[in-house]
Structures are given as structure tokens and as C-alpha cells.
Amino acid sequence: MVKYVKIKYELIKKDGNARLGKLITNHGTYDTPIFMPVGTLANVKMLTKEELVDAKCAVILSNTYHLWLRPGADTIKKAGGLHKFMNYDGPILTDSGGFQVFSLAKNKAKDITEEGVHFKSHIDGKSLFLTPELSMEIQNKLDSDIAMSFDECIPYPATYDYVKQSTERTLRWAKRGKDAFDNENQSLFGIVQGGEYEDLRKYSAVETVKMGFDGYSIGGTSVGEGKETMYKMVDYAIKYLPEDKPRYLMGVGEPFDLLEGVQRGIDMFDCVLPTRLARHANAFTYKGKINLKNSKFKDDFTSIDEKCDCYTCKNYTKAYIRHLFVAKEGLGGRLLSIHNIRFLVKMMEEIRQAIKEDRFLEYKNEFLSNYEDKAKL
């Protein structure tokens, strides 16, 4: 078997702007576009790696910030890297801690400096300082397949001036991170920022691409900006990204958004939504999202979705899963996590097949016409 040190991307074919491709990693080759579940603390909440493999997950995410705090990068390095530590031999992508700039740095003007970002640990309140160099050092030790540049995920709304100075700083951080990066088995992705502003998105994309990363992501999306704005953010940036590298839309995972993203040429998505919704008793279905706690499912002895092939749908009924949630039994969250992840992974399989057959838009329209709750799209 060929050892691919850096990730390779091969574009197989296009249907409109939708891309069917191949992502070749040190831990297997996968067709794109793909959906990647999030496993912040070196596990996808509630699931074993066997369940991830069964759901046909490709890449999963982990988080630099969280693993830095606990158990610590050195422990994971001693374990032989993240794959050995968590016993997952598929590809792993680590987020840089950039999203925690968004969620944990309370006073942005004071906490975010040119040098790096001041946080308060969510575990013990201790003051922490994360820099592009440190983020790279941690990710290098974690030995994930894909490391992400350290950026600021800009809140929405933000003024043009704020977005401009933040986007420029993220570019400087990207350069610093790239220079400090030191792991020949690991790939590094750049992140495009620029908020909702067309010229800043273009500037960020062009300048990030000039630095030469193994892949590019569009960040600063799904932070409360509304769908139309989010799609514009993608439109503004994606045309400046090279065709021969993977494009990753960060934090996006509603079924409709996956369709809109693929249509614009996105290859990779990640989102906490399937697992978070699952823990809160919500399930994706081809007819829309349902809340398994609703009393109407009390005596519903059918599976969540008749078209789903997941372990949960093959073995359990809505009435049983509802009972688990009402009784506060953790198995309910597990079963729905399996279902929701498989739902999105399967949806991407269908999307790839549709692109292959030049009928992506037909697929999209059919998906939308089956969706009963149009307002929730």
C-alpha cells in the first residue's frame, strides 16, 4: 500500500459546481463530498469506534483546545498519537482551537491579541494563552491526519472594520502556524475568513491560497448569520479556491445546508448537530426533523425512517426510543446518535451517486419535495 504522507485530493467529475472527488489519506481513501462527525474529546459522544465504522464514517474531528487541557498533548503523544489513543484507524481532523476563540474569549477586544488568545479554562477557570505556534505544536503531537490553522471565528454581526482587522490577523496567524508546523505525516488546512463582506472574503481566500495549504476551509459560518448570508459567504470565497485541493465548510450540518454547500463545490462538512440533536431527542428523517419526546410517538412502533439503513432503524421503534428518553436512559441518545450520523453520511452517499449520474439538482429537488416542514429548511 502506498504511504500518502500529505493528503491528496483528486477531482473525479463535476455536475454543475458540485464535485465528486477522492480524498487520499494516511488512514484510507474516501470519496467526497463527505460529512464528518465531531468527536471533541477524542470520542464522538456516546459512540464506540465500531459504531462509527458501521455508520461508514470517514473522517472524524477532534479538538486541540480540549485535548490540550485534558489529558494533555504529551499523554496522547506517549500513547502513540490520537489514532492509537482512541483506537480509531480512520482519518482524524483536529480543529485548531479557533472556534474556542469565538465561544470562550468573552472580551474579544482584550482577550484577542496579535500574539494569541487569552482563555479561561472551562474546567477550572485557569487563565490560558493559545497562540498559532502552540496550536500547531499540540496538533503535531496529537498526530491527526489534518491539522487546522489557528484562526478567529468572527462573530456575526461584526463591523467591516472589525472583520477586516481580524481577517488580516488570521492571515498572519496562518503564516506563523505554517512556519511553526512540524509533522511530515500531517496535512495542514488554511481557513478563509472575511465575514459577510465580499471583498474581504476574496482577499482572505486569495491570500490564504498564496501560502499553499493542503486544503482550504471556509470558516466563520453558521454563527447565527442566517442561511442566505451563509451561502453568500461561501459564494464569495469558493471561486478563489484551487480545484485540486479539498474545500471544507466548517460547522455546517443541516441537511439543507449540505445540499447548498455541495451545490457550490464544497467537499467536506463537519457539525455537532447530529450528535447534539440526538442527545436532545431529535432525529433527522427524509420528511424533516422529529422530536422523539413528543407524545404522538408513544405508541408508534415503526422505525425512525423507513428509508434509513442504520443499526437503530433496523432494530428499534420510535415508541421504544421515546420511552428511553422519557425515562432518561442514556441508550436513547446513543441510538439517535447512530441514526443521525448515519443519516447524514448516507445522504452524502446519495449525493455522490447523484453527481456521478449528473443529476445532483434532481436529487436536491426530490429531497426538498419530500421534506414536509418547508419552513424549517
Place this chain on the structure above:
RNA sequence: GCGGAAUUGGUGAAGUGGUUAACACGGCGGAUUGUGGUUCCGUUAUGCAUCGGUUCGAUCCCGAUAUUCCGCC
């Protein structure tokens, strides 16, 4: 039988002589997009055991009745 205490929503219970009866649980909904979170938000008693009385006004004061609990016969 005598004496004492209690009686507030589905549950556990706060509370006041004067517009919307606290809170918790439960119930019913909703939210959730690079995961601090099995979380957050909304809603849920036109009524305070029953019947009278006092009062401008009573869930709150008084009386009777009912039920429950605790003592003593």
C-alpha cells in the same frame, strides 16, 4: 368517644386580608450548525377540602361539616 394538628395544581410544597398564588418535579411544546452543556427556553391551578359567616374585599379571620395524622380513653 375526648383533645390537638393539618387540608393549596398530576406530585412535593411556599405564601398573602386587596391587581398576574413562589419554587421544584411531572406533563406538553420549542430551540440547538468548526460541542464548557443528558442543556436551554416557553407553557402548564380563573383557583387554595366543602358549606356558611365577618369584611368594601378572603385562599389567608370565624363557625360547622368532611377527610387525614398524633396523643388519651
